[in-house]
Structures are given as C-alpha cells and as structure tokens.
Amino acid sequence: MSLIPFRTKRSLGMEPASFSTSSLTDFRNEMNRLFEGFFNRPSVAPGWFETIEPGRWLPTIDMAESDETIRVRADLPGIDPNDVDVSVSEDRLVISGEKKTEAESVGNGWTHRESHSGGFSRAIPLPEAVDPSKVAAHYDKGVLTVNLTKSPTSASRKVPVITAS
Amino acid sequence: MIASSPTSPAERNQLSGSSAEQRLTYRPNVDVATCDDILVLIADIPGSSASAIDVQVEDGVLSIDAAVPARSLPGTAVRREYGIGGYQRSFQIGADFDASQTAATYRNGVLTIRVPRLAAEQPRTIPITAG
Structure with a gap:
C-alpha cells in the first residue's frame, strides 16, 4: 500500500499562504526600491561603491x-x-x-504620509x-x-x- | 475625503516638460493630516522661496505650484540626479474647509499649509409654543 501525501488547499496553491505573504511583500518592496534607486539615478559615475x-x-x-x-x-x-x-x-x-x-507638532491625526x-x-x-x-x-x-x-x-x-x- | 491628483506614485515623477529647456515639473512628497478642526499639508519643496510658491484653493481643490530657479553648479557636472524645474500638485479637499482662512508657511524647504474646517452649524433649538 502506497502512502499518498495529504494535500491541503494551501499546499495546492489554492489559498495564499498567509505566513509567507509578508516576507514576499517585503522582498518585492525591496526589489522595487533597488530598481527604482538604480534606474532613477542618471549619474555620470554610477554609485557602485x-x-x-x-x-x-x-x-x-x-x-x-x-x-x-x-x-x-x-x-x-x-x-x-x-x-x-x-x-x-x-x-x-x-x-x-x-x-x-x-x-508630532500636528498631532496623531495623520491620514497620508509620503515624506521621508x-x-x-x-x-x-x-x-x-x-x-x-x-x-x-x-x-x-x-x-x-x-x-x-x-x-x-x-x-x-x-x-x-x-x-x- | 481628500484625494490626490491622479498621478503616478513614483517619487519625483516627471509630469510634463519641454525637452528643449529641460524644465521639468516634479510631484512633491506631501504629508496630509486632518485633525478635528484643521487640515494640514506638509510638502517637501527644496530650493524654492516663499515668493515663488503659489497656493490656491478653488472649487474644493487645493493646488500648489512652486517655481525653483535653475540651479546648476559651476564647473563640469560629475553627477546630476535632479533636473531643472518646479513642483506641482493638487488635492481635492472638498467643501468642508474654509478656503479664505488658508495659511501657508515656507521654512527649510518645506511648505506647510493649514486650512481650518468650516465652523459646524450649531444645532438650532426650535421653540414649541403651546396652542
């Protein structure tokens, strides 16, 4: 008798695995940031160092x-x-x-934040x-x-x- | 309630520009805060001046138009990360705010705009007379 591995919906990819979502998002954000940083710098001497x-x-x-x-x-x-x-x-x-x-000077009613x-x-x-x-x-x-x-x-x-x- | 102009979220996004002069229009980063009685917008606009910034509120739309003088460094460019141009952005703030009381200050390259909320109408007590 052969054992068939029990497959959940999650392992079949039918549901997004919640535990990995945040790390994937982090990874994607980091890649976006690196790409934006790289391509938005039309510098004569690239900042490799x-x-x-x-x-x-x-x-x-x-x-x-x-x-x-x-x-x-x-x-x-x-x-x-x-x-x-x-x-x-x-x-x-x-x-x-x-x-x-x-x-801090305005209070805690912030609704939208863009500045660094x-x-x-x-x-x-x-x-x-x-x-x-x-x-x-x-x-x-x-x-x-x-x-x-x-x-x-x-x-x-x-x-x-x-x-x- | 407050909607930004429909532009790409990319930082320092180029909106328009003439290739001949290379004058670009940038979209400034803006923090928006709403308190009980006031709306505060804080925009990063480095290199401009108070007289070169135009803030208008019309038909529920607050618009910022800032000019930045051409600022090329003397000598041969080694590295150039930002172009020549100004900053523009507009926000739909609706009719809840008192445009006539808008105040704006410019300090250290940051524009702060404060728009007070219109005073809420006081509930009226209607006297009832016995017939």
Whole structure:
C-alpha cells in the first residue's frame, strides 16, 4: 500500500499562504526600491561603491567640479541644519543626519504620509582627493551645498616610467 | 475625503516638460493630516522661496505650484540626479474647509499649509409654543 501525501488547499496553491505573504511583500518592496534607486539615478559615475542600507532614504545630489574645487549639493528639505553631519575623508564625502517628522507638532491625526523621516547617510565617492581642512557647507531652503577644495598633491601626479636598461 | 491628483506614485515623477529647456515639473512628497478642526499639508519643496510658491484653493481643490530657479553648479557636472524645474500638485479637499482662512508657511524647504474646517452649524433649538 502506497502512502499518498495529504494535500491541503494551501499546499495546492489554492489559498495564499498567509505566513509567507509578508516576507514576499517585503522582498518585492525591496526589489522595487533597488530598481527604482538604480534606474532613477542618471549619474555620470554610477554609485557602485556607495553604501546603501535597507530602509534608509538617500538625499538626491548633484556634483560638479572645476580645476580647484568640487561642489556637491543635496536636497534635504525639512531638516534642521544642526541635525546634518558632513564629514570628509580624502576621496569620500559623507552626508548624514536625521530628519525629524513634523507629525508630532500636528498631532496623531495623520491620514497620508509620503515624506521621508529618520536617519539617512550617503557616502559619495569624490572624483579627486580633497583637502579635508578646506570644506565649507551651507544650508539654505532645504538645500545643502558643500564646497570642497581639491588637494594640491593629487592635482597631477606624475608617474615616472622606468625603462629596463 | 481628500484625494490626490491622479498621478503616478513614483517619487519625483516627471509630469510634463519641454525637452528643449529641460524644465521639468516634479510631484512633491506631501504629508496630509486632518485633525478635528484643521487640515494640514506638509510638502517637501527644496530650493524654492516663499515668493515663488503659489497656493490656491478653488472649487474644493487645493493646488500648489512652486517655481525653483535653475540651479546648476559651476564647473563640469560629475553627477546630476535632479533636473531643472518646479513642483506641482493638487488635492481635492472638498467643501468642508474654509478656503479664505488658508495659511501657508515656507521654512527649510518645506511648505506647510493649514486650512481650518468650516465652523459646524450649531444645532438650532426650535421653540414649541403651546396652542
């Protein structure tokens, strides 16, 4: 006598398995987020080396360079400038901070929520090394502008070519 | 009661734009709150200014139209994630709110609009006289 496995409606796929719905939704949301993040960034230098933590939002940025300076601008609407932290290493600019929601000031009658809130951190690889002591950051109307001065030592590094003699 | 304009939910969705000038219209992220006596809308509109934002309430529709000046950074662009353009969005708020008392403030790139609810009519007590 052979044993026939007992099949429930659930195992036959007739009913959605409730225990896996949330993880599937999470997975789908995460994939959507990654795809949107990837395709909505028409950047010249793709952010392969940027750190992206799941569930965190990233401010939109612009970056331009001239002979001596690099300028970075980031959209940070509704953030207290005191809650923004700008740090610079030689070839990396990190803009991080926390956005506090204004929900508390209004009460708990929220019906619709679209704005980002909570912590954010964006590490931006710089095209050239900069002087960490010459950085100026300015916040106006929800837009952060960071002016960086290129490090003179990295402006042109001559590499000697040794010939075999 | 409050319905947003029928646009795609994609963040920073492009609504219209002329390819020649590359001026785009973005859909701002908006938080909407309704309390007992007031409707509050909080819109993220970075880079604009109080004089460049137009808020109108007409026929139960609250519309936001914000201009953002062209803000290209000097030098050669290394990374460009946002284009040049303004923000537009409208909401159907219905007839329950007092449009004439609408107040809007702009601070740190955030537009906050407060529309008070129309004062509810007081129940009338009808005196009954004995015949």
